[in-house]
Amino acid sequence: MKDDLDRLEKELLEHPFDTERRRTYAKALMGAGRVAEAGKQFELLGEPLPAPPSDAAVPAASGLHLVPADAAASAEVEHETIGFDDIVGMEEVKKTVRLRIIEPFKNPGLFARFRKKRGGGVMLYGPPGCGKTMLARAVAHECNATFIGVGISEVLNMWIGESERLLSAFFERARAERPAVLFFDELDALAFSRSKARSEHSRTRVNEFLAQLDGMDADNDQLLVLGATNMPWDVDPAMKRPGRFDRQVFVPPPDASARAEMFRVKLFDIPTEALDFRRLAEASPNASGADIDGMIELAKEHVLDEILSGGTERPMRDADLLAAVRDTEPSTVEWLRTAENLVKYGSGGGQYKELAAFLRTVKF
Amino acid sequence: MAEVDEMNRCDELDILQRKVSACLDVDRHAEARELLRRAFEIDPDDPGTLALAIRFERRVENTERALEVGRRALAVAPHDYETRFLFALTLKDAGRYPEAERLLLQLIRDFPDDPDLIAYYGLLMFYALHVEKAEALGREALRLDAENTIGQLVANLSALSRGDANAASAALARALDDDPDSEVLLNQIGLVLVEQGRYAEALDVFQRLLRTSPNDEDYVDLVIRLRAMSHPLTWISRTAQRVGMVGMFAVYVACIVSIHQLNEHGYTRAAMWTAIAWILIVVWSWTGIQVMQRWVRARGVR
Ligand SMILES: Nc1ncnc2c1ncn2[C@@H]1O[C@H](COP(=O)(O)OP(=O)(O)OP(=O)(O)O)[C@@H](O)[C@H]1O
Ligand SMILES: [Mg+2]
Numbered sequence: 109m110k111d112d113l114d115r116l117e118k119e120l121l122e123h124p125f126d127t128e129r130r131r132t133y134a135k136a137l138m139g140a141g142r143v144a145e146a147g148k149q150f151e152l153l154g155e156p157l158p159a160p161p162s163d164a165a166v167p168a169a170s171g172l173h174l175v176p177a178d179a180a181a182s183a184e185v186e187h188e189t190i191g192f193d194d195i196v197g198m199e200e201v202k203k204t205v206r207l208r209i210i211e212p213f214k215n216p217g218l219f220a221r222f223r224k225k226r227g228g229g230v231m232l233y234g235p236p237g238c239g240k241t242m243l244a245r246a247v248a249h250e251c252n253a254t255f256i257g258v259g260i261s262e263v264l265n266m267w268i269g270e271s272e273r274l275l276s277a278f279f280e281r282a283r284a285e286r287p288a289v290l291f292f293d294e295l296d297a298l299a300f301s302r303s304k305a306r307s308e309h310s311r312t313r314v315n316e317f318l319a320q321l322d323g324m325d326a327d328n329d330q331l332l333v334l335g336a337t338n339m340p341w342d343v344d345p346a347m348k349r350p351g352r353f354d355r356q357v358f359v360p361p362p363d364a365s366a367r368a369e370m371f372r373v374k375l376f377d378i379p380t381e382a383l384d385f386r387r388l389a390e391a392s393p394n395a396s397g398a399d400i401d402g403m404i405e406l407a408k409e410h411v412l413d414e415i416l417s418g419g420t421e422r423p424m425r426d427a428d429l430l431a432a433v434r435d436t437e438p439s440t441v442e443w444l445r446t447a448e449n450l451v452k453y454g455s456g457g458g459q460y461k462e463l464a465a466f467l468r469t470v471k472f
Numbered sequence: 473m474a475e476v477d478e479m480n481r482c483d484e485l486d487i488l489q490r491k492v493s494a495c496l497d498v499d500r501h502a503e504a505r506e507l508l509r510r511a512f513e514i515d516p517d518d519p520g521t522l523a524l525a526i527r528f529e530r531r532v533e534n535t536e537r538a539l540e541v542g543r544r545a546l547a548v549a550p551h552d553y554e555t556r557f558l559f560a561l562t563l564k565d566a567g568r569y570p571e572a573e574r575l576l577l578q579l580i581r582d583f584p585d586d587p588d589l590i591a592y593y594g595l596l597m598f599y600a601l602h603v604e605k606a607e608a609l610g611r612e613a614l615r616l617d618a619e620n621t622i623g624q625l626v627a628n629l630s631a632l633s634r635g636d637a638n639a640a641s642a643a644l645a646r647a648l649d650d651d652p653d654s655e656v657l658l659n660q661i662g663l664v665l666v667e668q669g670r671y672a673e674a675l676d677v678f679q680r681l682l683r684t685s686p687n688d689e690d691y692v693d694l695v696i697r698l699r700a701m702s703h704p705l706t707w708i709s710r711t712a713q714r715v716g717m718v719g720m721f722a723v724y725v726a727c728i729v730s731i732h733q734l735n736e737h738g739y740t741r742a743a744m745w746t747a748i749a750w751i752l753i754v755v756w757s758w759t760g761i762q763v764m765q766r767w768v769r770a771r772g773v774r
Contacts, residue, residue, distance in 0.1 A: 144506070267494045296498070303684065306497050309494070342498075342499065450682070454679050454686060
């Protein structure tokens with residue numbers, strides 16, 4: 109089992125763009141009960157996380173979830189792409205992204221005529237679980253472009269292998285697949301500020317990454333470079349210079365109406381009573397999209413638990429969800445406090461204008 | 473077959489350890505924790521993994537856990553340089569200076585020309601308030617390796633605590649030429665500026681540091697304090713601090729005398745106003761900085 113995982117991981121390291129291999133690897137991770145890592149892989153594939161094995165012990169031992177690499181399994185899970193319509197709320201961000209990223213990409217001519225520079229890459233930043241990765245995938249979809257995602261596990265694999273060669277492989281691949289979106293998730297890891305670096309290694313890696321980005325400059329037609337991070341302050345300042353990630357977009361936590369809508373959309377095909385979505389939204393200030401996913405899972409568990417332990421089958425009620433909301437700490441608060449330190453005491457508002465404006469409007 | 477298995481196992485462990493190390497380099501603690509867990513699953517007693525675990529626990533400031541892991545690591549690899557070194561640093565973190573000193577001295581005996589060991593020994597002496605010894609050790613470390621950052625840190629901290637801010641700032645200016653963005657250096661420069669009473673400049677430095685580490689509450693407190701200290705309205709408080717108790721007492725006596733004199737010569741109103749003004753000044757000189765800090769915390773720093 110372990111060996112299989114090992115082998116798959118190594119293969120993936122050799123063929124980072126093989127979605128079939130990645131899917132197999134993700135499923136194997138799932139089978140081994142490493143759900144969080146599997147989640148990251150599925151996220152990169154743009155596929156929903158399958159339900160975890162009901163009895164983790166059985167598949168982990170038997171390897172039932174190991175699908176051979178050549179299985180036709182892909183047919184049923186065919187690229188279920190995420191578009192803007194799948195992202196709930198965030199109207200402002202969508203508008204910004206459309207104007208500043210998608211339209212320039214689709215209409216380079218128009219922007220050239222207005223002498224509007226298209227610039228380099230775009231960095232999405234904001235609290236965890238609020239849809240940055242989702243948004244990046246959606247951008248690729250809206251641009252009709254191939255999506256090539258580089259996540260933390262790719263980055264780590266790169267660092268223990270020949271990082272230079274592997275990094276340039278991503279760029280080459282993106283160039284070959286144009287129109288393409290090359291997405292660096294968790295950008296802070298790949299571009300960790302050199303002034304904070306604890307080893308010469310990480311400084312060298314950042315230099316390599318910078319060189320790649322600059323090399324791309326020559327021929328970046330139909331190639332969009334996106335990055336996402338929770339910790340923009342950890343990203344090396346040189347990354348934000350012109351031609352690199354020179355445009356930054358803040359992805360805020362969902363507001364009350366977006367949260368209500370999220371509950372509605374995500375509970376759409378679940379048996380429920382008539383639910384008071386406004387009340388749920390009001391009870392969950394500062395919850396992220398991922399928090400809401402978690403709350404719904406918690407409520408489901410509660411209901412199923414009750415049904416299975418002798419009760420009769422019943423739909424989900426407001427009370428189930430409200431209890432789950434109460435039991436969940438919103439995961440954006442710590443981030444918002446940190447961001448407040450930056451803006452309020454560090455005079456960082458100039459650098460992060462959208463963030464500063466947002467902080468003036470929320471309580472946490 | 474068994475041999476092949478063993479080889480794969482070593483490979484996997486090696487890969488995991490390199491990944492942990494990379495994660496620690498870039499402050500990815502959640503990932504590092506998960507990778508460490510997997511590495512321990514393969515071999516709970518691997519010295520390399522144990523050393524990484526000490527580094528991890530120190531990084532997340534869990535000193536108790538670091539000590540625990542450290543003891544386990546030493547039991548497995550009592551002669552390993554890194555393990556012993558990391559354990560000594562952990563003892564230092566825990567404030568157990570004599571034990572840390574003993575361990576570092578043993579290490580220095582085994583590796584007499586290692587500038588890192590000597591520099592950290594100096595740092596330990598600095599924490600234990602043996603400044604002269606610290607300074608000598610800092611010098612020795614720098615003699616072995618002029619670039620040694622901990623050696624430089626020790627030298628600067630000792631100079632500062634001797635009240636020789638100029639020596640520290642000259643050394644820092646030289647270091648800064650090589651590495652203008654280094655956070656460690658900036659931090660020291662900030663401390664020098666504070667020591668020299670150049671609060672506005674220190675404020676700039678620490679705000680810059682806060683912008684790169686906004687989750688560091690120490691920087692927040694320092695920035696707030698420096699803003700209060702550099703505000704024109706706290707001039708009286710600062711002056712009071714500078715002239716000290718004796719100076720304030722002299723002013724106090726002078727004031728009582730003058731109020732008394734004014735009263736004697738029939739300037740009662742003037743005497744009263746002088747007294748009121750005096751009381752206000754005294755109260756503000758005691759409380760000004762605190763009040764200003766509250767104000768700054770509420771309003772922020774522009
Ligand atoms: N606007 C949204 N609409 C619908 N679902 C959302 C939205 N935002 C977040 N989610 C849910 O939260 C999950 C996490 O979102 P995503 O991975 O995009 O966040 P992220 O900002 O990239 O987080 P991290 O910083 O932790 O990587 C998604 O899989 C999705 O289910
Ligand atoms: Mg993400």
